[in-house]
Amino acid sequence: MSSRERDPDLAALVKKIALERRFGFDSYKESCLKRRVAVRMRACGVGSYDEYAELLDRNNAEYEELLATLTINVTKFYRNKETWDAISRVVLPDLWQRRSGNVRCWSAGCASGEEPYTLAMLILERARKTGETPLARVDATDYDRRSLDRALAGEYGDAAFEELPGDLLRRYFTADSPKSVVPAIRTIVRFRRHDIIQEPAPNPPYDLIVCRNVLIYFDRKTQQRLVARFTDSLDPGGYLVLGRAETLFGESRDRLRLVDARERIYSRL
Ligand SMILES: C[S@@+](CC[C@H](N)C(=O)[O-])C[C@H]1O[C@@H](n2cnc3c(N)ncnc32)[C@H](O)[C@@H]1O
Secondary structure (H helix, E strand, O other), X not given: OOHHHOOHHHHHHHHHHHHHHOOOXXXXXXXXXXXXXXXXXXHHOOOOHHHHHHHHHHOHHHHHHHHHHHHOOXXXXXXXXXXXXXXXXXXXXXXXXXXXOOOEEEEEOOOOOHHHHHHHHHXXXXXXXXXXXXXXXXXXXXXXXXXXXXXXXXXXXXXXXXXXXXXXXXXXXXXXXXXEEOHHHHOOEEEEEOOOOOOOOOOOOEEEEEOOOOHHHEOHHHHHHHHHHHHHOEEEEEEEEOOOOOOOOOHHHHHEEEEEOOOOEEEEO
């Protein structure tokens, strides 16, 4: 939806954010934006978008809070177990055969790092099975600076591990509390701030792109444009993993082979 079709007061707020923070919430679904802005407005006790815009001018901490609320950065290690099981069972063995462990991956919208670190663990698990040294690289990107700071710190409280199998927890984290990611995992993952709407892919071509629970916040046209960009950024035979929350439409369908319908895993033709 373009800003012209939006509620004009909300559109004015979105424009203000774009000008001042260079972030294009224009591509986000209106319902999603409205809900999130309402949460912050309620928390601040203001009743109109105008009043809220004035508050943002005076209060930088609230501005940061709003950006964090709008970008929605909930995540966990091994989130949606079935998707990771499919990556271990189908995607990594195939890539391993073709690339001898030298796999190039991108976790787009990585939040506080649980997703790319999970991928790095599965890569090391594969290497343990085959006895090869993994030369893999995982580029991990997000727009939200605070999430990236947490990712770089690599320390997590118990809630982050609820879905992680116990053997992975023991092998890839320190025993203390909060637990830290071990160096073998950290060296595989490179974090970087990146806006998937406005910037090209960081380091193509890739063998595997994981972008889960991110596209759902964008309007359909933006989703199509991003999937086309992901497809362009894959080597032939490379995989795109969107996960259960997403649906694939648009011209990219013709350039992708469906690998797993439930987990929305595709490979580039
Ligand atoms: C719900 S989290 C998903 C985290 C992880 N992929 C997962 O599935 O657990 C959505 C992430 O998308 C990021 N995001 C939203 N818009 C973005 C954009 N335009 N560019 C880069 N990241 C963005 C948010 O900052 C947030 O960390």
